[in-house]
Amino acid sequence: MTLPHGFVVTLDRHTRVLDDGRAILGGNPTRLLRLSARARPLLSGRTVRVRDAASALLADRLLETGLANPVVEALPPHPASGNGGDPDPDCTYVIPVRDRPQELARLLASIPAGSPVIVVDDASRRLGLVAAVAAEHGARLVSLTVNLGPAGARNAGLRLVTTPYVAFVDSDIVLSPDMVPTLLRHFADPRVAMAVPRITGLATSESSRWLGRYESTRSSLDLGAHPAAVRPGTPVSWAPSACAVARVDVLTDGGGFDERMRVGEDVDLCWRLVRDGWRIRYEPVAEAAHEHRVGLGDWFQRKAVYGTGAHPLAERHPESIAPAVLAPWSTALVLTLLAQRRWSLPVAGSVWAVATARIAGKLTSTEHPVRLAARLSADGAVSALAQGSALLTRHWWPLTAIGCLASRRIRRATALAAVTDIALEYRGGTNRLDPVRYGIARRLDDLAYGAGVWISALRGRSTAALRPRIVMTRRAPQRQPTTTALPSLGDTTVTGQQPARPATPRRARR
Structure with missing residues (x-):
């Protein structure tokens, strides 16, 4: 399976040229992709357009390693799709619902008239x-x-679909045209x-209430x-099935959703698809709106229910469920700082310096290996500390x-982790809530989810x-060209650090 002519990808915002x-750095885990003289002209600025077998290979490799994303505006429209608001005869909407007729009516009104709907x-x-309704x-x-x-209801609808694609939509969703x-x-x-x-x-x-704003x-x-x-072990490690479009034949061949799971069934489906060699794309240009639960009791209970999917997922995907993914050196750095001894900062600095030197040894083909390695190891240290903070305040x-x-040091570490997390998350978001109530909601969110996990x-x-x-650092095998016309693409895994997004199952009932 190859990418069609005209397919366009652009380098991810975190990818460095x-x-x-001559080389590209990025992805999860971080890797260095070296481009041969034949491959370099295929990268125009930060974009690759598929024109032949060589550009198709490069674009596919960039997608597979997380170094690039498709440019959705440049992709050809689906042959059967009309303009926004027109029905697509190739896609059937499957809506699982239990009661909630008013919400169902609102959703159905947002689906183009004449669309196949089950x-x-x-x-x-x-x-x-x-x-x-x-x-x-x-x-x-x-x-x-x-x-x-949810899983069983979606599968019941899937078995009746005769179109190539299916759109699963929950009743508390409203679609954009x-x-x-x-x-x-x-x-x-x-x-x-x-x-x-x-x-x-x-x-x-209700959305103007403080939890709604959070x-x-x-x-x-x-x-x-x-x-x-979307793949395990990356910042976007799962995708909710509250609203998703999929190939019917792929889901049918794979057994659809696991009906034994009342929560986390969407996480399980994503990970099975990736394990079987398929890709899942998250596209924020396409939007849907969800009616959030904003009553404190219901909201807290649902957050806890999300966490209860952790063990069923661990049984099915033990390699993907970890609440944190760390390299040996970053683990040592976190533990050293957590000890809060006089020697902690010097030892942590030494660990970071050794890690920087080892990473620089893998970047000798670049012009500034030490400078680049220092930036990468600094990023890895920040990621490790963030994951360590999440363990203290959320999972553990x-x-x-x-x-x-029993421990003053643990109290200090926990207080610092909690306050720093709130400050960074608040600053990084588009908030309509004051910092105090945002911080309270953030900590309640973690308490509820962590309780569910336990x-x-x-x-x-x-x-x-x-x-x-x-995770241990290892050298990735060189990708061999399939013909002499294709560019040589050699890659090296640079760090064992993978900033993981914890698997957060979505819901237990609609």
Whole structure:
């Protein structure tokens, strides 16, 4: 499977072009990609346009390593797609719902008239109301007599889909007119199995409450303002199935959602698709709006429920569930600073210097290996400290609380981690909430999710979802050209540091 002619990719915002285009640095884990003289002209500025086999190979390699993203505006529109607001006969909407007829009506009104729509009623207590709404909007209704949960309801709808693509949409979502046509453009890449939009907060009378304003900035469903490949061990390690477009044949061949999972089923699906060699794209240009829960009790309970998916995911994906991913040197640095002894800063500085020297040894082909290595090791140290802080305040908080009772050093470390996290996250977001209430919501968010993770671990009698993963640096094998016409692409893994986004299962019920 190769990328079609006209396919355009641009380097990720974190990717660096070095030495006048002779090398590219970035991705997860960080790697150095060396370009041969034949390959360099294919990179125009920060863009590669597929024109032949050589440019297709380079673009594919950049996508696979996370060094670049497709330019969705330059991708060809899906053949059957019209303008925004027109129905697409190649895509069927599957909507799982239990009761909630008003929300269902609101969603159906946002779907282009004439689109194939299947509403799967998951054993509603008010089936008549749901049926009336479906009939009013011309949707096909499938009624389940037993509540199967989100995974089972989606699979029931998937089995009835006859189009090449399916759009799963939850009832508390409202679609923008061009969302599905935009996501369908990504399927010009034959290896893309699923594409997901950015999910922002829906403006309602309740969204102005303080938790609503917090969720508008830090919702678990909002994956950010920048496009990304979705894969475990990267900043965008999973994607919510609250709104997603996928290839029907790929999902059918893979068994669809795991119906044994009431939470985390979307994380599991993403990781299985990636494991099988497929790509998942996150595209923030496409948007949908979600009605956030803003009542304190309901909000806290749902955050905790998200965490309870940790152990089922650990059973299925033990290599991907780790709450932190660290290199040996960054682990040593974090532990040294956590000790808070007189020798901590000198030893931590020595660890960083040794790591810098080792990284520089892998960058000898660049013009300024030491300077570049220092920047990379500094980035790795910051990432490691951020992940260590998250362990203290989120995943391990029950142990942290016990430790704070007995240790002044742990109290200092925890206070510093909590305050620094709030300050950095508040500064980095577009907030409509004052810092004090934002900080309270942030800590409650972590307490709830962490409690769910521990409940899950205790039920499963396993600490797999609580253990960090230590990754060793290794040299990646050189990619050999398939013909003499293709550019030589050699890459080297530069650091073992992978800034992981913890797997945060989305919801237990709609």
